[in-house]
Amino acid sequence: MKTPFLFGRQHIxxxxxxxxxxxxxxxxxxxxxxxxxxxxxxxxxxxxxxxRLPRALLAFLVGALLxxxxxxxxxMVRNPLADPGLIGVSGGAAVGAALVLWLGGTGLLLPLWLQxxxxxxGAMLALLIVLRLGQQGNSLHAMSFLILAGIAVSVLxxxxxxxxxxxxxxxxxxxxxxxxxxxxxxxxxxxVGLLTVVLLLALWFWPRRLRQLDAxxxxxxxxxxxxIDVPRLQWQVVVSVALLVAVTVAxxxxxxxxxxxxxxxxxxxxxxxxxxxxxxxxxxGGCLLLAxxxxxxxxxxxAEIPIGIVTTLLGAPVFIALLVREKRRWQ
Numbered sequence: 001m002k003t004p005f006l007f008g009r010q011h012i013x014x015x016x017x018x019x020x021x022x023x024x025x026x027x028x029x030x031x032x033x034x035x036x037x038x039x040x041x042x043x044x045x046x047x048x049x050x051x052r053l054p055r056a057l058l059a060f061l062v063g064a065l066l067x068x069x070x071x072x073x074x075x076m077v078r079n080p081l082a083d084p085g086l087i088g089v090s091g092g093a094a095v096g097a098a099l100v101l102w103l104g105g106t107g108l109l110l111p112l113w114l115q116x117x118x119x120x121x122g123a124m125l126a127l128l129i130v131l132r133l134g135q136q137g138n139s140l141h142a143m144s145f146l147i148l149a150g151i152a153v154s155v156l157x158x159x160x161x162x163x164x165x166x167x168x169x170x171x172x173x174x175x176x177x178x179x180x181x182x183x184x185x186x187x188x189x190x191x192v193g194l195l196t197v198v199l200l201l202a203l204w205f206w207p208r209r210l211r212q213l214d215a216x217x218x219x220x221x222x223x224x225x226x227x228i229d230v231p232r233l234q235w236q237v238v239v240s241v242a243l244l245v246a247v248t249v250a251x252x253x254x255x256x257x258x259x260x261x262x263x264x265x266x267x268x269x270x271x272x273x274x275x276x277x278x279x280x281x282x283x284x285g286g287c288l289l290l291a292x293x294x295x296x297x298x299x300x301x302x303a304e305i306p307i308g309i310v311t312t313l314l315g316a317p318v319f320i321a322l323l324v325r326e327k328r329r330w331q
Contacts, residue, residue: 120250
C-alpha cells in the first residue's frame with residue numbers, strides 16, 4: 001500500500017537532492033519486496049520519474065552531444081585546444097534565452113516554450129553570421145577566418161547579455177545569470193526525447209565520414225589528394241557542431257569544457273583514429289557531465305551550484321595543462 005502524498009513541491013525538490021543515486025537505481029529494478037517505503041510512495045515515485053531520472057538522462061545526453069561536437073571541431077581545425085563554443089553558437093543561444101528572461105521580468109506573460117525556442121533561434125542566427133563572415137568564395141578558405149568570426153560573435157553576445165542584465169529586474173537578473181552559467185533544473189522528458197533524436201541523427205550521419213576526418217588530420221592538401229571534398233566536409237562539421245551546441249544550450253544553458261576534456265581523454269586511451277575516439281568521447285562526455293551534476297547538487301545541498309561553474313572548475317586546469325604541453329611542443 002502506497003503512502004499518501006502529503007508533501008508539497010518544495011519537499012520533493014529537497015528530497016530529490018538528498019536521495020542517493022544508488023537507491024534510485026535500485027528502485028528502477030526492484031519489485032514490491034523492496035523494503036524502502038519511500039520509493040514506493042507517491043512522493044518517491046514523483047521524485048524518481050519526474051525529477052531525478054529525466055535530469056540524469058538529460059545530463060548524459062548533453063555531455064554526449066557536447067563531446068561529439070568537440071571531436072568534430074578539433075578534427076576539423078586539427079587542434080586539441082578547440083572547443084565547441086569556438087564558433088560563437090553558445091553565445092548566440094544565450095542571447096536568445098536572456099532576451100526572453102528580460103521580457104518576462106518586465107511583466108509580460110510569456111509561454112514556457114518561448115525561452116528554449118528563442119535560444120535555438122539565437123544559436124541559428126549566430127551560426128549564419130559566423131558562416132557568412134568565415135566564408136571565402138564557395139568554401140571556408142581558412143579556419144582562422146571562422147575562428148575569428150566566432151570570437152567576434154561571442155564578444156558581441158557577451159555585450160548584449162551584459163546590457164540585458166543591467167536593464168533587468170532583480171528576479172530576471174538572477175535567472176539570466178543562472179542560465180548563462182548552465183543548469184539542468186529544467187530537465188523534462190520532452191528535452192530528453194529531443195536530444196535523443198538529435199543523437200540518433202548524428203549516429204546515422206557521421207560514422208560513414210569518420211575516415212574523411214582522419215584524412216583531414218594529415219592536412220588539406222593530403223586530404224584532397226585522397227579524393228576528399230574538403231570544403232564540403234568542413235561545412236558539414238561546422239553545421240553539425242552548431243546544431244549540436246545549439247540544442248544543448250537551448251536545453252540547459254552554456255556548459256563549457258566538456259567538449260574539450262572528453263575528446264582529449266579519449267585520444268589518450270585510444271589514439272587519434274576517429275572511429276575509436278568518437279564513441280569513447282561520447283560516453284566519457286555523458287559520464288563527466290553526470291558526475292558534475294551530482295557534485296553541483298551535493299556540495300552545498302539543498303542549494304544547487306550552476307553546473308557550468310563545476311565544469312569550468314574541472315576543465316580549466318585541464319585546458320591550462322594542454323596549453324602548457326602545446327607550448328613545450330612548439331618550443
